[in-house]
Amino acid sequence: MRKFLTTTAVAFTMMAGIAQAAENVEVLHWWTSGGEAAALDVLKKDLESKGISWTDMPVAGGGGTEAMTVLRARVTAGNAPTAVQMLGFDILDWAKEGALGNLDDTASKEGWDKVIPAALQKFSKYDGHWIAAPVNVHSTNWLWINKAALDKAGGKEPASWDELIALLDKFKEQGITPVAHGGQPWQDATIFDGVVLSLGDDFYKKAFIDLDPATLGSDKMKEAFDRMTKLRSYVDDNFSGRDWNLASSMVIEGKAGVQFMGDWAKGEFIKAGKKPGEDFVCMRFPGTQGAVTFNSDQFAMFKVAADKVPAQLAMASAIESPTFQSAFNVVKGSAPARTDVPDTAFDACGKKAIADLADADKNGRLYGSMAHGHANPAAVKNAIYDVVTRQFNGELSSEDAVKELVSAVEGAK
Ligand code: GAL
Numbered sequence: 001m002r003k004f005l006t007t008t009a010v011a012f013t014m015m016a017g018i019a020q021a022a023e024n025v026e027v028l029h030w031w032t033s034g035g036e037a038a039a040l041d042v043l044k045k046d047l048e049s050k051g052i053s054w055t056d057m058p059v060a061g062g063g064g065t066e067a068m069t070v071l072r073a074r075v076t077a078g079n080a081p082t083a084v085q086m087l088g089f090d091i092l093d094w095a096k097e098g099a100l101g102n103l104d105d106t107a108s109k110e111g112w113d114k115v116i117p118a119a120l121q122k123f124s125k126y127d128g129h130w131i132a133a134p135v136n137v138h139s140t141n142w143l144w145i146n147k148a149a150l151d152k153a154g155g156k157e158p159a160s161w162d163e164l165i166a167l168l169d170k171f172k173e174q175g176i177t178p179v180a181h182g183g184q185p186w187q188d189a190t191i192f193d194g195v196v197l198s199l200g201d202d203f204y205k206k207a208f209i210d211l212d213p214a215t216l217g218s219d220k221m222k223e224a225f226d227r228m229t230k231l232r233s234y235v236d237d238n239f240s241g242r243d244w245n246l247a248s249s250m251v252i253e254g255k256a257g258v259q260f261m262g263d264w265a266k267g268e269f270i271k272a273g274k275k276p277g278e279d280f281v282c283m284r285f286p287g288t289q290g291a292v293t294f295n296s297d298q299f300a301m302f303k304v305a306a307d308k309v310p311a312q313l314a315m316a317s318a319i320e321s322p323t324f325q326s327a328f329n330v331v332k333g334s335a336p337a338r339t340d341v342p343d344t345a346f347d348a349c350g351k352k353a354i355a356d357l358a359d360a361d362k363n364g365r366l367y368g369s370m371a372h373g374h375a376n377p378a379a380v381k382n383a384i385y386d387v388v389t390r391q392f393n394g395e396l397s398s399e400d401a402v403k404e405l406v407s408a409v410e411g412a413k
Pocket of ligand 1: 062063087295296
């Protein structure tokens, strides 16, 4: 009898083990740089500690352009991953196609409605149902400056466009590349987010959120393109096609003065052992303090076979845990996706990101990032990318870019 009990117990334990091993998530994402991979590891380890194994499906390419192409092929082949890193309007496009699952039970049990800001819920829900789990809030209107180079240039953070240009000239005199940049459409567009916002909240909103033809075709838009031309004169000869994290490295190593990039850049600085205020300075794009152009990485949960749903829901639940939100976003450079996560563990830039976000939301100055899919669906976003990149590379004058912008957006709407 005793022997029977023991054997049975062993058998049960084994079965439990098998059941646990079967809990697996396949995750498609584009977090392949040093800082991004370090953050992803926080998620992987968290799930592993809960007995959920991870099948990695990385698709390199900042901003996720390539990842979205691979995803389309996977879904078309009838083989959707469990969870997919996704931005803004892309999530809603997949929901419209009926490809996403339903997280309502988990969301209501855990009270997500109360702690996830409405600006994010707009993309986490479709038709009133939860379809995605937001991981973070990034924003694009940032400058990442090498502190030693800034000190050499007088130490003052530029408060206006003119002061920014004066600083870039000083970087040039120091013999370093003033602007670290990678010439890829999404990176050009990321700079454009900041440039357009620096010409006024209303201008950004009317141009990119409302897609108002008069604003897109205005003299002010010409001025925005002129500013892009000016910034272009401060990049090095090898900028074309460079990955964003390599541009971050140029600032980290003191080979360049500044990078205009979302706060995922901070993940690279941290990974390299650099400290805000000591080795680098984070500040809002001159003229945009108080306003935030945001993007939120969310894991869109695809419709999967019933036996895969428990792991999917467990992943969603793990992502929304306040402890995880803090641990992950400290490494990633972003702010938490929940409003109730203390900023204690965050460094000065992280604390600023969290405070700026809350203020911008409160003051009606929080806008979806055009460059990162939170202002418009992909068709419009890509139409804008195309014009911005051609102009940045000198293929279009500012005058022509303005005209092309109006017609490209009109055609893509
Ligand atoms: C953004 C994304 C960030 C970061 C960045 C560069 O679109 O929200 O998490 O990964 O691309 O790859």
